[in-house]
Amino acid sequence: MDPLIWEAPFQNVFCLYFSGMGPVHMNEVQCTGFEKSITECAFNKEALGCSHEEDAAIRCNVPSMGFQESLRLSGGRNPYEGRVEVLVERNGSLVWGTVCSESWGTMEAMVVCRQLGLGFASNAFQVSADNVVMSGVRCSGTEMSLSHCLHHGAHLSCAKGGGRNAAGVSCSETAPDLVLNPQVVEQTTYMEDRPMFMLQCAHEEDCLSSTANQVPANSYRRLLRFSSQIHNNGQSDFRPKAGRHSWVWHDCHRHYHSMEVFTLYDLFSLNGTKVAEGHKASFCLEDSECDEGIEKRYECANFGDQGITVGCWDTYRHDIDCQWIDITDIKPGDYIFQIIINPNYEVPESDYTNNILKCRCRYDGHRVWMYSCHNGGSLSTETEQTFPGLLNNQVTHR
Template sequence: MQPLPPACFLILLWLCQAPLSCQQSLGSLKLRLVGPGSQPEEGRLEVLHEHQWGTVCDDDFSLQEANVACRQLGFESALTWAHSAKYGQGEGHIWMDNVHCVGTESSLAECRFNGWGISDCSHSEDVGVVCHPQRLPGYRSERPSQILGPQGQRLEEVRIKPVLASAKRRSPILEGAVEVKYEGHWRQVCDQGWTMNNSRVVCGMLGFPSEMPVNTPFYRKLWNMKMKDPKSRLRSLTKKNSFWIHRVNCLGTEPHMAKCQVQVSPPKGKLQPACPTGIHAVVSCVAGPRFRHPKGKPRQKEVSPSKETQVRLRAGAQVGEGRVEVLMNGQWGTVCDHKWNLISASVLCRQLGYGSAREVLFGAQLGQGLGPIHLREVRCSGYERLLSDCPAHDAAQSGCQHENDAAVRCNIPNMDFQQQIRLAGGRSPEEGVVEVLVEMNGTLQWGAVCSDLWGLNEAMVACRQLGMGFASHAIQDTWYWQGTAGAGKVVMSGVRCSGTEMALQQCQRHGPVHCSHGVGRFSAGVTCTDSAPDLVMNAQLVQETAYLEDRPLSLLYCAHEENCLSKSADHMEWPYGHRRLLRFSSQIHNLGRADFRPKTGRHSWIWHQCHRHYHSIEVFTHYDLLTLNGSKVAEGHKASFCLEDTNCPTGLQRRYACANFGEQGVTVGCWDTYRHDIDCQWVDITDVRPGDYIFQVVVNPKFEVAESDFSNNMMRCRCKYDGHRVWLHGCHTGDAYGANTEIVEQQQQRLMNNLI
């Protein structure tokens, strides 16, 4: 590289003195919105320069500059801007004044202004912006920013460290001294001006919904005793900057300490002490129902679940995350992501027994819901006990679609479960033989899990415990993987999980270990994935297309071969007579985040000569007719002889077509339709008496293929059959209504039957 001639240096020097400063053009400018405005889409505009946050003056500021700032912050555009410190006066420097943007800039750093810190403004002229809540396509979520001190120091992590030795053996840790991690070292926080609001924020970050007072005199006494010990006192005095944060001022509604006013220790050379009170801040947190100590007594203020929860999370891989759903008028529905933010999400998380919100997700990133969209523009202050206490708008006629469904990831306590499981022998970190740490004969030992009874539910729990998302395969024969040398025996057998547990150690299992195969080839294994499909039946189409057909036996030979008729058909005089069939169309949507594919490849598909097609999944759906008491009176099933993208939304390409032995599957967002006139698309009700029934359809009934949400695989309708005609009504997915609503409906139906 040739050196620049002197003339070029003069040009560069002149450019650096021009209004467009060299400093801002050399790096990306960091922005944030702060103040009493609703986060994250409005507030006082602040910029980070020389590791210090400062404000922007409203002189010459217009919508053009606001658009550039909002786009840089991840929003589509600006709605308006605010002058005269509408969102409160900032502190410190006024970094930018007389900002002029063309409007096409990708960053405020590309606009012209007077120069860093050159301003004739006061903080009464701090500018604010209001951005359009719709995020840019590339912007995926909102997370709390890291804590930045006046010199730009970054807080890496927060924890509470037990003061008493007995508390260190219990998970989760509920009480102890607050510590922050800075530059790889844990440092204590001074308790100067420490409030319960501060404790609430810290507890929320650690996964706890609430806090309780601590015994301050007791901890002061422990501290004084420690200071009397010469060695402890010397260590405390010689440890530089042990109190990095010496004052915290939170409102109690913040999802993270980054949103509080935080003052770090004085810089070097200052005479004032870092912590005048001399003692660390101590907090005591209250665990949610799922995280209580098994043998511990309930603590004061412990959160108790209501009889019927009004909010829930669906389709999340981990505990405390999922698509947000609320129960209104007896029916579950979703929340539109317009103005969805960390404060509102934190109210929801605490209501469910978790901590504050760690991340909010937009654009149905954890899958689309079904049914109504109940709420939009939820605006919580953060003090509410329930999400239903927050102001919100009805989502009807708002333009919200299920592609705007909001989701959240809540903070949950560290239960130390992830350190009690590992995978070994796989080709990648996401697969391998499952090895667990259990206590045997008074000692902790690593070992394998017997694959007897090992299925997808158990594999889902294992992947969740590993923090690796969903299970794509539950493997019972792992001869091609080698475990670690320390796992030469089986330490867990007979594992049966419901699928909601946080760890395999929480599942039912044998007392004494008993494995029919022994260790080695038949150890349990898994393959994990970060995304999964989600199949959901179109209930309305089933209701609209149902009818009866008396079909001659002469047209049912192939269907009979595939066991699509009731057993009584075996004893008829073929081909004379007919069967009465309840026929309907089914449309199965994939609303998940991964394509739905058959469990096995083409080499394992089964050829059916009569219908002349391959079955990629032998039993893809169950069709049942039940009494109001749940007894089965007729049944049917459908094999996935042609699992394909029948239709896709506009702009989405079909990927799977089963013609000519093609690939089978259902693409994300697409659906597979089985028309009412296809063989086996029915329930044989020839032997059913007239009456009132429940018609039930279950997709993927044997859980052969992993899904992000199995709770919506069942669809139910009320069915009335008078011997000549059939009516289906009230069709809905199995979890679309609250439990109380379905009980009331059944009681009303029984009452009507008695009156008739």
């Protein structure tokens, strides 16, 4: 099929035919080129007459800026992995040295792979090395070069001196990309009052607020319930980082947890204060449904392999344990509801900016409404500028 071309007000970006998956969300898109997000462009919300034969994608022309000349991988089994080495100036000479791996993680590895043109990070690890020349590296994940990340500069501070504590990465040409379906959250939200004696398993797995620890068994908890439909729109399957030998069996619910925390659910006041929270360990990662022509590969039954195939989605229904936020203690009012998938970046993905979903939430004491749900975190320009802390998926380990 001939490529489909979008007219663009800037050079070096053009679009071509792309094999589509799922519903069509935007039609007749018209951008000026100055928008922060494609969702800020004018578009027709009606997808009538727009099929996947007209799906758009882009190819970006990234200019060569020489970043890869000051970074290399060494000692790996192939060109896509190895010890990270950077070229720095020391005493008037350029020398190669290693990077201290303290706080080294997926975001830093992502920058290394991007800088070298090796795709996406698949693993961040420690290797045995010496001659540390860079320490304190902290990246947001969007930088074009490791030198653009925060670091200590010339004042090195690496507790173990580099030995057994230097940074390594492995890169991959493809990566998964998880995205939540906002419409499913809106359409399935409701409130339930559930007695404590029916919540014992959930209580054991820390799925209720802390005040549930002091209440009698004949009391109840008020739960904000909803379904989550998590699509893998990437180019490779999403698999738990831990192998099945290290999955944790939870006897009460009779299932294995393959990830410590897979999803976070939070409720914020309009001034950005967290008022209620929930969390969902991965009960099981499996293919609930797939796009036409794609076969399911992962099923949790009988201790099967866990994961989400490209073009498939995992649905956590509103009626299963922990698929809620405990709102027993909050007052009626307007709130911001937030979901974050893979919050601690435990599994590398090609894009983390779409791992967050935000909604407006209204609770009148008797009923609850969820509306204006969408991916990306931003609810409005005003919200971005006033409450920047709400708009990223940087979370601390729990």
